[in-house]
Amino acid sequence: MFSAPLSLPRLSQTPQLLFLSARSSLSSLPSPLLFPPHSLSLSRTRSLLSCRFLTTPTARSHQASSSFAQSEAQAALARRMDAYRARQRESVISSALYVASIIIFMSGLSYAAVPLYKLVCSVTSIDGTPKVADLSKDGGYENIRPVVGAKKLRIHFNADVSQTLGWKFRPQTREVRVVPGETALAFYTATNNSDEDIIGISTYSVVPAKAAQYFNKIQCFCFEEQKLLAHESVDMPVFFYIDPAFADDPWMQDVDDITLSYCFFKSKGT
Numbered sequence: 001m002f003s004a005p006l007s008l009p010r011l012s013q014t015p016q017l018l019f020l021s022a023r024s025s026l027s028s029l030p031s032p033l034l035f036p037p038h039s040l041s042l043s044r045t046r047s048l049l050s051c052r053f054l055t056t057p058t059a060r061s062h063q064a065s066s067s068f069a070q071s072e073a074q075a076a077l078a079r080r081m082d083a084y085r086a087r088q089r090e091s092v093i094s095s096a097l098y099v100a101s102i103i104i105f106m107s108g109l110s111y112a113a114v115p116l117y118k119l120v121c122s123v124t125s126i127d128g129t130p131k132v133a134d135l136s137k138d139g140g141y142e143n144i145r146p147v148v149g150a151k152k153l154r155i156h157f158n159a160d161v162s163q164t165l166g167w168k169f170r171p172q173t174r175e176v177r178v179v180p181g182e183t184a185l186a187f188y189t190a191t192n193n194s195d196e197d198i199i200g201i202s203t204y205s206v207v208p209a210k211a212a213q214y215f216n217k218i219q220c221f222c223f224e225e226q227k228l229l230a231h232e233s234v235d236m237p238v239f240f241y242i243d244p245a246f247a248d249d250p251w252m253q254d255v256d257d258i259t260l261s262y263c264f265f266k267s268k269g270t
Contacts, residue, residue: 146182150247151256153178157186157238158261165266166194167228172235181244183218188236188262192228199227199267207259210251214243215258225267 155178157171172187192198204222206212219239228234238260246252 144181144183144241144244147180147244147247150179150181153180153242153246153255154257155184155186156257156259157188158259159188160261160263162263162265165200165264166198167192167200167264169262169264178242180214180242180246183239183241186238186240188221188238189233190226190228190236190264191233192231195230197227197229199225200264201225201267202262202264204260204262207261208255211246211255211258214246214249214252215260216241216243222262226264 154175156175157173159169159171161167161169168191170189172189176184176186178184190200201224202222204220206215217238217240219237221236221238226234226236240260242258
């Protein structure tokens, strides 16, 4: 008695069997993954099966961990950017305050430059500026005595006026002769030739400049505003003396003439 031969699938039928197995596996997938039989190919079936295995709990945990790590990295980056912007704002504010302090300091220095220059010039006699006599020393100028046997010096008086002022300004006395330690008084005359009131201010200097340290003014009209009414004339006195130490300075041996010059300008307030 012969048994029926065992029928084995041929090699050419293997793809069809795999196709049928894939279809049975897809029956358990959600509806979006179900496709009509005619639209599924072998390669498409393999890709769908691979997608099914990617949605396992282990894969989802890896995805969650990756998303959490990305969010943490983004949060750290945001914190670093905020800190950087805060430092930038502080740097800008500090720079602005530094520049503002420099501007304020320079503005104050510019306003104080003229008074400081006048003070330094009157004390040190630089730039040919005569010294202002300190009347508190040695009992005042009354105790100053002419140096006996010293040579006489010729003091010349010069006057200049700005063209914009509209004044006539001249010395009443062109020159005087004095010895060191002797006081002298001279006058200048200023006349307002315009039809309006004008305020003027004067500067002065001594030539030669090295003799300015010995030229002491007791009274003068320099650096003071002088207001003249229309067509008004005034006399302006200059009371001065040459320091007695002039006679003992070997650098002054060649100085026989000293010129005191005044120049009037229109005040900025007018």
